[in-house]
Amino acid sequence: MFGMKSDGRRSFILVLSAVLLSGFLLTSLLSYSVSKSSIRDAILDQELPLTSDTIYSEIQKDLIRPILISSMMSTDTFLRDWVLDGEKNIPQITKYLSEVKERYGAVTSFFVSEHSRVYYHPSGILKKVREDEPRDTWYFRVRTMQTPYEINVDPDFGNRDALTIFINYRVYDYDNRFIGATGVGLTVDAVRNMINDYQARYQRDIYFVKPDGAIVLFASRFGHPETSIRTIDGLGSIADSILKRNTGSYQYLMNGKNHLLNVRFIPELNWYLFVEKIEDDALITIRNTLYLNILICLGISAVVIFIVWLTVSRYQSRLEEMANSDRLTGLRNRHAFEILMPQTISEAVRSKTAFAILMIDIDHFKHINDSHGHIAGDQYLQAIAGIIRETVRESDIVFRWGGEEFLAILKGCGAVDALTVAEKLRTAIENHAFAEPVTVSIGVAVWREGYSPDALIARADDALYTAKKNGRNRVCIDERAA
Numbered sequence: 271m272f273g274m275k276s277d278g279r280r281s282f283i284l285v286l287s288a289v290l291l292s293g294f295l296l297t298s299l300l301s302y303s304v305s306k307s308s309i310r311d312a313i314l315d316q317e318l319p320l321t322s323d324t325i326y327s328e329i330q331k332d333l334i335r336p337i338l339i340s341s342m343m344s345t346d347t348f349l350r351d352w353v354l355d356g357e358k359n360i361p362q363i364t365k366y367l368s369e370v371k372e373r374y375g376a377v378t379s380f381f382v383s384e385h386s387r388v389y390y391h392p393s394g395i396l397k398k399v400r401e402d403e404p405r406d407t408w409y410f411r412v413r414t415m416q417t418p419y420e421i422n423v424d425p426d427f428g429n430r431d432a433l434t435i436f437i438n439y440r441v442y443d444y445d446n447r448f449i450g451a452t453g454v455g456l457t458v459d460a461v462r463n464m465i466n467d468y469q470a471r472y473q474r475d476i477y478f479v480k481p482d483g484a485i486v487l488f489a490s491r492f493g494h495p496e497t498s499i500r501t502i503d504g505l506g507s508i509a510d511s512i513l514k515r516n517t518g519s520y521q522y523l524m525n526g527k528n529h530l531l532n533v534r535f536i537p538e539l540n541w542y543l544f545v546e547k548i549e550d551d552a553l554i555t556i557r558n559t560l561y562l563n564i565l566i567c568l569g570i571s572a573v574v575i576f577i578v579w580l581t582v583s584r585y586q587s588r589l590e591e592m593a594n595s596d597r598l599t600g601l602r603n604r605h606a607f608e609i610l611m612p613q614t615i616s617e618a619v620r621s622k623t624a625f626a627i628l629m630i631d632i633d634h635f636k637h638i639n640d641s642h643g644h645i646a647g648d649q650y651l652q653a654i655a656g657i658i659r660e661t662v663r664e665s666d667i668v669f670r671w672g673g674e675e676f677l678a679i680l681k682g683c684g685a686v687d688a689l690t691v692a693e694k695l696r697t698a699i700e701n702h703a704f705a706e707p708v709t710v711s712i713g714v715a716v717w718r719e720g721y722s723p724d725a726l727i728a729r730a731d732d733a734l735y736t737a738k739k740n741g742r743n744r745v746c747i748d749e750r751a752a
Contacts, residue, residue, distance in 0.1 A: 283579050290571045310549060314519040318532030321472050322545045339374050340439040340453035353449050357386055368392035376454035382409050383450045412438045412451045465489045475546040483509050596670035598648055599655035607669050611723045614679055618717060626688035628678040629713040629730035633742040635674035654699060661695045685716050685747060692745040709743035
């Protein structure tokens with residue numbers, strides 16, 4: 271049916287060879303210009319966003335340890351007992367904060383009491399926080415926030431106003447009442463060391479920008495001497511567009527070089543993460559790789575042509591199988607039935623034996639689809655197809671008739687044997703451990719000489735209708751089969 275003559279296959283292979291070789295010669299002339307655009311898109315759409323996501327994840331990971339330290343402090347019984355006892359012994363709390371700072375390598379540790387509004391520090395009492403003091407707004411924000419902690423960047427009053435990343439954790443007493451805020455801080459220099467590591471690993475410029483456009487944090491090796499993205503040649507013209515969005519990919523020209531840029535907003539820091547790469551630097555390696563790939567593809571083409579020559583016949587056989595099989599269940603389909611049914615009748619006439627067909631319908635299948643979805647429905651169909659195959663003999667033929675219906679040809683079976691097989695099949699499906707109980711109704715018809723395929727199907731269909739009308743989950747046989 272799908273056969274191809276030897277001359278036809280030879281012509282096909284020759285044409286395929288000519289197309290492949292001509293295509294690669296043409297590709298070698300056009301590939302660089304096409305690849306340049308593709309490479310740019312890949313960097314903007316994949317490489318830079320992936321690097322940005324990875325760095326973002328690593329920043330979060332690097333902040334987990336100080337978060338855990340702050341969490342431990344917020345539930346420390348000493349700290350809570352000390353506050354509830356009236357904050358009497360100041361050296362005790364300063365010693366506690368000092369030990370936390372030294373033990374965990376934090377640049378600072380702190381506690382602010384809700385009752386006294388005193389800011390405690392490893393060096394002692396720094397001050398009292400006030401609502402009218404702009405530098406204390408962080409505490410009153412923490413005091414009313416719903417989350418247990420925040421990560422914030424502020425100057426450290428106790429460390430010469432060094433820019434510090436603070437983990438501010440809410441503290442509750444034993445009755446779940448807010449009694450203060452505690453936590454630790456990391457210097458921005460420590461984070462800059464992280465950026466140096468990221469930049470060395472990923473070979474990209476990495477820097478952080480505040481919402482107003484100021485470049486606030488960058489690696490030791492940084493390609494922009496400016497302190498704001500608004501003043502960078504090429505980048506400044508798109509700065510407003512960048513800062514209005516939380517994430518995006520961009521490109522700009524500076525000093526004759528095309529810079530590819532990915533930006534994402536980091537809400538924990540209230541900064542933008544900029545990951546940047548110069549396009550020409552990327553093209554050097556990829557251009558060499560492209561030439562190598564062309565040579566490899568030429569060699570592979572020769573192998574492919576040889577493999578195609580060997581497999582084309584097998585592929586044609588596979589096409590025949592696909593044309594006669596149901597893709598979901600692997601059973602034969604109606605097209606196969608139209609071919610095999612006349613053959614079965616001819617065998618029965620020649621051997622003077624009977625055969626039977628089973629028309630099988632899944633009861634209330636629409637309910638399964640509506641309740642569990644069509645994917646689950648497909649899984650039920652596959653499972654039931656497997657049960658039918660296991661129940662009938664190897665010489666019998668099973669078809670996916672359509673929707674939730676199956677059909678089986680039982681060779682050499684009379685009415686009694688067909689009813690026995692049908693009942694065994696009905697019981698096997700009813701007792702199978704489905705997520706939801708499933709039953710089937712089965713109509714049985716036995717072939718008699720002179721029956722056409724359509725007449726036999728009609729008799730089985732009538733018997734199936736009787737089974738469904740009488741309550742489903744049962745086997746009925748065409749009354750004319752006896």
